[in-house]
Amino acid sequence: MFTFDPYSPAVDADPFPFYKTLRDEHPCFWSPQAQVWILSRYADVAAAGTNWQTYSSAKGNLMTELPNRAGATLGTTDPPRHDRLRGLVQHAFMKRNLESLSGPIRDIARDSAEALRGQDRFDFIEAFSSKFTVRVLFAALGLPLGDEQTVRDKAVLMVQSDPVSRAKGPQHIAAYNWMQDYAAGIIAERRARPQNDLISHFSMAEIDGDKLDEREVLLTTTTLIMAGIESLGGFMSMLAYNLADHAEARQAVVANPDLLADAVEESLRFNTSAQRFRRCLQKDVPLHGQTMREGDFVCLAYGSANRDERQFANPDVYDIRRKPRGHLGFGGGVHACLGSAIARMAIKIAFDELHKVVPNYRRTQEQLPWMPSSTFRSPMYLELAVH
Numbered sequence: 001m002f003t004f005d006p007y008s009p010a011v012d013a014d015p016f017p018f019y020k021t022l023r024d025e026h027p028c029f030w031s032p033q034a035q036v037w038i039l040s041r042y043a044d045v046a047a048a049g050t051n052w053q054t055y056s057s058a059k060g061n062l063m064t065e066l067p068n069r070a071g072a073t074l075g076t077t078d079p080p081r082h083d084r085l086r087g088l089v090q091h092a093f094m095k096r097n098l099e100s101l102s103g104p105i106r107d108i109a110r111d112s113a114e115a116l117r118g119q120d121r122f123d124f125i126e127a128f129s130s131k132f133t134v135r136v137l138f139a140a141l142g143l144p145l146g147d148e149q150t151v152r153d154k155a156v157l158m159v160q161s162d163p164v165s166r167a168k169g170p171q172h173i174a175a176y177n178w179m180q181d182y183a184a185g186i187i188a189e190r191r192a193r194p195q196n197d198l199i200s201h202f203s204m205a206e207i208d209g210d211k212l213d214e215r216e217v218l219l220t221t222t223t224l225i226m227a228g229i230e231s232l233g234g235f236m237s238m239l240a241y242n243l244a245d246h247a248e249a250r251q252a253v254v255a256n257p258d259l260l261a262d263a264v265e266e267s268l269r270f271n272t273s274a275q276r277f278r279r280c281l282q283k284d285v286p287l288h289g290q291t292m293r294e295g296d297f298v299c300l301a302y303g304s305a306n307r308d309e310r311q312f313a314n315p316d317v318y319d320i321r322r323k324p325r326g327h328l329g330f331g332g333g334v335h336a337c338l339g340s341a342i343a344r345m346a347i348k349i350a351f352d353e354l355h356k357v358v359p360n361y362r363r364t365q366e367q368l369p370w371m372p373s374s375t376f377r378s379p380m381y382l383e384l385a386v387h
Contacts, residue, residue: 120386242318260348
């Protein structure tokens with residue numbers, strides 16, 4: 001009998017055969033292991049993402065939620081509170097002009113790539129993507145140098161879950177608590193001595209006299225650290241994974257860096273690291289012969305929707321010239337990722353500099369160690385051979 005357990009290592013390793021069965025045979029599926037409905041078709045996932053009145057985020061958006069986070073972040077609120085939060089956070093992003101970051105991001109990418117020169121093989125995550133993303137995040141947020149490794153380690157733990165207990169373990173909660181304490185200390189410093197960084201702008205953001213309260217500033221900062229390190233780093237790993245496995249695409253991108261933008265969009269569709277997010281039903285919903293009840297949790301399987309042949313032709317083919325309109329690699333609806341612009345810019349710059357030093361690479365491992373997470377999907381280790 002078919003089942004789908006988002007905590008299963010088999011799903012971590014390769015969710016796409018499971019997704020196809022879900023779309024074709026069980027488009028509205030109750031997962032007894034996760035106690036959640038799974039929506040897998042593009043039309044259903046996209047519609048749910050825009051219908052916040054029915055599919056609420058206010059009880060958390062991670063498949064396994066962190067404590068006390070729901071209701072105070074962009075991803076865990078509904079309009080009108082979400083609109084207020086988004087406006088204030090967007091105001092902070094505008095204050096920290098993204099264009100002013102492009103130069104520092106280029107310098108960080110160049111330094112990170114140069115460190116690979118002369119190596120015949122390397123772990124992409126440890127040697128490149130993690131170093132790059134942490135340094136970019138520290139530059140944007142104004143975090144103190146010297147804390148990079150600890151902050152990264154804690155952020156990676158925060159997004160993981162225990163595949164046996166199907167919950168956040170003590171180590172995951174401890175990492176989250178550490179991150180909140182760390183962020184609170186930085187916020188207090190920035191309030192005393194503001195700088196031109198995102199944390200300072202979060203603290204001071206104001207629209208018509210309205211400001212973020214203490215909890216909102218803290219959890220927005222904590223979430224941004226988590227997303228900036230693991231979501232951006234995870235997606236970079238997936239892009240490297242795709243280009244390593246598709247030599248023609250990689251060669252085309254190296255020969256014409258302008259194609260990087262298209263490769264990024266196709267990777268967001270084909271193999272996004274943001275696979276599944278959760279909603280809570282505000283009323284009964286009949287769908288595909290099932291009735292989902294008010295109060296039930298629903299999983300929006302973005303990774304499946306992006307491979308739905310009802311929306312994308314030949315969805316299991318990685319085609320950087322596809323230009324996949326409407327993909328859900330950065331979510332959708334009111335909860336479309338606010339950091340997508342800086343993420344796209346940073347990824348394109350990073351791979352542009354990487355390919356100047358390492359234009360040809362291939363994956364050395366047939367089986368990869370995948371991060372145990374019910375929400376995100378990315379390898380823990382990705383060894384590439386230079387050739």
